[in-house]
Amino acid sequence: MTDPKTLSPPSLETHVAARDETFLDTNELVINMGPQHPATHGVLRVILRLDGEKVMGLECVIGYLHRGVEKIGENRTYAMFNPYVDRMDYVAAVSNGLGYCEAVEKLLNVEAPPRAQYIRVILTELNRVASHQLWLGTHALDIGAITPLFYTFRDREEILKIFEKYCGARLTTHAFRIGGLLYEAYDGFEQDVKNFISFFKPKIDEYEELLTTNRIWLERTKGVGVISGKDCIALGVTGPVLRASGVKWDIRKAQPYANYKNFDFEIPIGLNGDTYDRYLVRMVEMRQALRILEQAVNGIPAGPIMAKVPKVIKPPVGEVYHSIEAPKGELGYFIVSDGSTQPYRVRVRPPSFVNLQALDLMCRGQLVADVIAVIGTLDIVLGEVDR
Amino acid sequence: MVAKFKREYGSGVDPLTYLGQDYMVVDRSLIPEILQILRNEEQFDYCVDITAVHYPKREKQFDVIWILYSFARNERVRVKTQIADGETLPSSVPIWATANWLEREVYDMFGIKFDGHPDMKRILLPDGWKGHPLRKDYGILQQDNEWVQINLGIESGQ
Numbered sequence: 001m002t003d004p005k006t007l008s009p010p011s012l013e014t015h016v017a018a019r020d021e022t023f024l025d026t027n028e029l030v031i032n033m034g035p036q037h038p039a040t041h042g043v044l045r046v047i048l049r050l051d052g053e054k055v056m057g058l059e060c061v062i063g064y065l066h067r068g069v070e071k072i073g074e075n076r077t078y079a080m081f082n083p084y085v086d087r088m089d090y091v092a093a094v095s096n097g098l099g100y101c102e103a104v105e106k107l108l109n110v111e112a113p114p115r116a117q118y119i120r121v122i123l124t125e126l127n128r129v130a131s132h133q134l135w136l137g138t139h140a141l142d143i144g145a146i147t148p149l150f151y152t153f154r155d156r157e158e159i160l161k162i163f164e165k166y167c168g169a170r171l172t173t174h175a176f177r178i179g180g181l182l183y184e185a186y187d188g189f190e191q192d193v194k195n196f197i198s199f200f201k202p203k204i205d206e207y208e209e210l211l212t213t214n215r216i217w218l219e220r221t222k223g224v225g226v227i228s229g230k231d232c233i234a235l236g237v238t239g240p241v242l243r244a245s246g247v248k249w250d251i252r253k254a255q256p257y258a259n260y261k262n263f264d265f266e267i268p269i270g271l272n273g274d275t276y277d278r279y280l281v282r283m284v285e286m287r288q289a290l291r292i293l294e295q296a297v298n299g300i301p302a303g304p305i306m307a308k309v310p311k312v313i314k315p316p317v318g319e320v321y322h323s324i325e326a327p328k329g330e331l332g333y334f335i336v337s338d339g340s341t342q343p344y345r346v347r348v349r350p351p352s353f354v355n356l357q358a359l360d361l362m363c364r365g366q367l368v369a370d371v372i373a374v375i376g377t378l379d380i381v382l383g384e385v386d387r
Numbered sequence: 388m389v390a391k392f393k394r395e396y397g398s399g400v401d402p403l404t405y406l407g408q409d410y411m412v413v414d415r416s417l418i419p420e421i422l423q424i425l426r427n428e429e430q431f432d433y434c435v436d437i438t439a440v441h442y443p444k445r446e447k448q449f450d451v452i453w454i455l456y457s458f459a460r461n462e463r464v465r466v467k468t469q470i471a472d473g474e475t476l477p478s479s480v481p482i483w484a485t486a487n488w489l490e491r492e493v494y495d496m497f498g499i500k501f502d503g504h505p506d507m508k509r510i511l512l513p514d515g516w517k518g519h520p521l522r523k524d525y526g527i528l529q530q531d532n533e534w535v536q537i538n539l540g541i542e543s544g545q
Contacts (some may be wrong), residue, residue, distance in 0.1 A: 017411070022439040055494045062510065062511065063509075063510065063511035063512060063513070066511045066512065066526075068520060070496075070521060071520055071525075071527060072527070074521075106406055107406070109406070182396060209535045231484075233432055233433050233458065233486065234432075234483060234484040235484050236433060236434055236435065236483070236484075236485030236489075237485075240520075247458070251460060254461055255461065255463075318405050318406065318412075319405065320406055320408065321408060321436075321454055321465065322461070323434075330435065331434060332435060332454070334436065334438060334452070334454065336440055344440070344441045345521075347438040347442075349435060349438075349454070353488065354485060354488070354489075357485060357487065357488045367500065381413070386511060
C-alpha cells in the first residue's frame with residue numbers, strides 16, 4: 001500500500017489539461033423550445049442548435065394547428081368557405097375575408113359597390129391597427145415590458161366594440177360577403193370610428209413614450225435579428241419586415257385593390273432591418289392607418305352595399321390569384337374554378353408561413369434570449385402558419 | 388417577354404391571359420430553364436408561391452404552379468406545368484430560397500417530389516403520416532388511423 005503522503009500533487013499543467021478535457025467541452029448543445037411555450041405565440045416548436053448561448057442554427061417544426069383549411073375549401077361552396085378564412089389569421093380576420101371575397105369577385109367579374117368598398121377599407125384598417133396592437137403588446141411582454149400589453153389591450157377593446165356593433169362578432173367577424181356587405185353600417189358607425197381616431201391618436205404617443213427611447217427596449221431590439229432587403233426578397237418575406245429592411249413595397253400602393261388608390265398615405269420604411277426598425281415601421285403604420293380611416297370615414301358615399309351576385313355562386317371555369325396587404329404581409333388566394341358551386345382548389349398564400357422561414361437566418365449568431373425577440377418581431381400567427 | 392419566349396421555345400411555352408392575369412403553360416422539360424430565365428433575365432426576383440392542383444382523371448395528373456412577382460416591373464406571372472403521378476420536378480431552391488418550405492408543402496399535400504431539394508420531408512403533417520391530403524382521392528374525413536393510434540394513444544381523431 002502506498003502511503004498517501006508520498007504521492008506528489010498533480011502539476012499545474014496536468015491539472016489544466018484534465019479540466020480542458022472534462023469541463024471545457026464545447027460540444028454543440030441542441031435544445032428544444034415549445035410547442036407549449038408562452039413566447040412562441042401559439043404552438044410553434046423550435047429546435048435550437050447552440051454553442052454556449054449563441055445560436056448556430058435552428059429548425060422550426062410546425063403543423064400543430066393544421067386543420068386542412070384548403071381541403072375544407074374544396075368541400076364547401078364559395079359562400080360557405082368564407083367564415084373559415086377568418087380562422088387562419090384570427091387576429092386579422094377582416095383582412096382574410098377581404099382577400100377571399102375580392103378573389104371570388106374577380107373570378108365572377110363583379111365589383112363591390114363604392115359604399116361597400118369604403119366600409120370594407122374602414123374595417124380592414126381598423127383591423128390592421130388591432131393586429132399591430134396585439135403584436136406590440138405580446139412582443140413587448142416577451143421582451144420583458146409588461147405595461148404595453150395592458151395599454152394595447154385596453155385600446156384594442158375599442159376596435160372590437162366597433163366590430164361587435166357592426167356584425168355581432170369581435171374576432172372572427174365574417175364581416176364581408178362575396179359581392180359586398182351583408183350589413184349596412186349601423187347608426188352612429190361614422191361617429192364611432194371618428195371617436196376612435198381621436199381617442200387613439202394620443203395613445204400611440206403613449207406607447208412610444210413607454211418604448212421608443214426606453215434604454216432596455218433599445219438594448220433588446222437594436223441590432224437584433226437583422227435581415228437585409230435582398231435576403232427578404234429571396235426568402236419571400238413581405239409586410240412590415242420587408243419594409244423595415246428598406247424595401248418600399250406595399251400592395252396597397254404597388255397593385256391597389258379595394259379602393260386604396262383614393263386615399264393618401266405613406267409607406268414607412270426602415271434602414272437597418274433590425275427588430276427596432278420593425279417596431280418603428282409598425283408604429284408608423286398604425287398612424288397611417290388612422291390617416292386612411294380619417295379620409296375614408298369622411299367620404300363614405302351613399303348607395304347600395306351589395307353588387308348583383310347570383311344567389312348560387314358559380315364562377316366560370318378559370319383560375320385567379322389575388323393578394324392583399326394583410327397586417328403581416330402578402331396574403332394571397334389562388335382559386336381554381338371548375339364551373340361548379342364549390343372551388344376546385346383554394347390555395348392560401350399565408351404571410352406568416354413564408355415569413356417564419358426567415359427565422360433561422362435572423363437568429364444565427366444571436367443569443368437564445370434574442371430568439372424570443374425575433375419570433376415576436378416576425379409577428380406570426382400559428383393559425384395562419386399551419387392552416 | 389412573351390413574344391421572346393414564344394420565338395425561342397415555340398410550342399413548349401404557351402402564354403395566356405385570364406382576367407387580366409398573365410400565365411404561361413410550360414412544357415415539363417423546359418421548366419428549369421424558363422424559371423432560371425425569369426429570375427435572372429426578366430427580373431422576377433420574388434417567388435410568391437408554389438402550389439399544385441390535382442386532376443385525377445387526366446393522364447398527367449398534376450398542375451404545378453409557380454406564382455412570381457417582379458419588384459422592378461411590378462408585374463406578376465404564373466408558370467404552370469403538367470406532370471404525371473410519380474414524376475419529379477427540379478427544385479427551385481437555388482433560384483429562390485423561399486421555395487424551400489413551399490416545395491415541402493407541395494410534397495406534403497400532393498406527394499410531388501422536388502429533385503435537389505436540401506430537405507425533402509413533410510412540413511405540416513407528421514413525418515410518419517401516410518397519404519397526401521390535397522389529392523382528390525383523399526377523403527375529407529380520412530386520416531392515418533394507424534399513426535393516430537400509435538402516437539396519440541386514442542382510437543380515432545374524429
